[in-house]
Amino acid sequence: MILQLKNIFKGYGDPQKNNFRRVLEDLNLEVDTNQKIAIAGPSGSGKTTLLNLIGTLDQPDSGEITFKGTKITGYSQGQLAHFRNLELGFIFQLHHLLPQFTIWENVLLPVLPIKKIAGKAEKEWAEHLLRKVGIWEQRFQKPSELSGGECQRTAVVRALINKPQLILADEPTGALDEQNAGHLAQLLNHISGEEGVSLIIVTHSSELASQMDKVYHLKNGELK
Numbered sequence: 075m076i077l078q079l080k081n082i083f084k085g086y087g088d089p090q091k092n093n094f095r096r097v098l099e100d101l102n103l104e105v106d107t108n109q110k111i112a113i114a115g116p117s118g119s120g121k122t123t124l125l126n127l128i129g130t131l132d133q134p135d136s137g138e139i140t141f142k143g144t145k146i147t148g149y150s151q152g153q154l155a156h157f158r159n160l161e162l163g164f165i166f167q168l169h170h171l172l173p174q175f176t177i178w179e180n181v182l183l184p185v186l187p188i189k190k191i192a193g194k195a196e197k198e199w200a201e202h203l204l205r206k207v208g209i210w211e212q213r214f215q216k217p218s219e220l221s222g223g224e225c226q227r228t229a230v231v232r233a234l235i236n237k238p239q240l241i242l243a244d245e246p247t248g249a250l251d252e253q254n255a256g257h258l259a260q261l262l263n264h265i266s267g268e269e270g271v272s273l274i275i276v277t278h279s280s281e282l283a284s285q286m287d288k289v290y291h292l293k294n295g296e297l298k
């Protein structure tokens with residue numbers, strides 16, 4: 075097992091006041107090594123909230139998250155930043171590539187906090203991944219010069235560059251047309267299998283969900 079969430083509660087606002095919004099309620103989840111899961115659920119059900127907790131971008135009100143047997147709830151800010159950079163890859167609905175940098179620079183950026191400079195091994199890995207997703211020829215272009223689908227494929231490379239154990243994707247095909255969405259779904263599925271990473275994908279796409287090992291529905295703060 076790579077990830078375990080136990081009795082997670084999360085809300086927004088002041089619990090003492092009536093504006094308090096309870097989002098996750100006694101939520102439990104286990105993800106195995108190399109497992110691919112999809113999380114579906116209506117808008118506002120708390121899918122992004124859940125991914126933010128797993129991604130340690132936010133903290134639960136109570137409950138415990140363990141990663142490879144180590145409790146990460148309770149890590150210091152410094153430990154969390156290191157953990158996120160080393161163990162996790164993030165893919166969002168919008169690619170969030172930095173517009174002033176080339177594709178090549180964008181995909182190598184996550185290497186810098188760890189290595190200070192991208193070495194031969196990192197550059198070879200970047201080349202391998204860029205070729206695999208079909209963006210190698212465009213590597214010296216800026217994100218604005220690529221299509222939405224190409225930018226999202228670049229975001230997949232960026233997410234994989236530090237060889238994470240777990241990739242978190244929040245509606246990664248949500249902004250793409252059907253054809254590009256299908257292509258990205260195949261790519262994610264294929265690469266995660268080949269690289270042996272676990273995958274948690276929030277998605278409305280039944281095509282993408284059907285390619286995962288397990289599909290959960292988030293409803294009333296719980297996963298079913």
Ligand SMILES: Nc1ncnc2c1ncn2[C@@H]1O[C@H](COP(=O)(O)OP(=O)(O)O)[C@@H](O)[C@H]1O
Nearest residue numbers: 086087095097116117118119120121122123124
């Ligand atoms: N920072 C926040 N402050 C207050 N309420 C929030 C915040 N983030 C999300 N919410 C609320 O929590 C609920 C779940 O949001 P979210 O996790 O974004 O849902 P989903 O991703 O499933 O659409 C929504 O009602 C939303 O309005």
Ligand SMILES: [Mg+2]
Nearest residue numbers: 121122123244
């Ligand atoms: Mg969301």
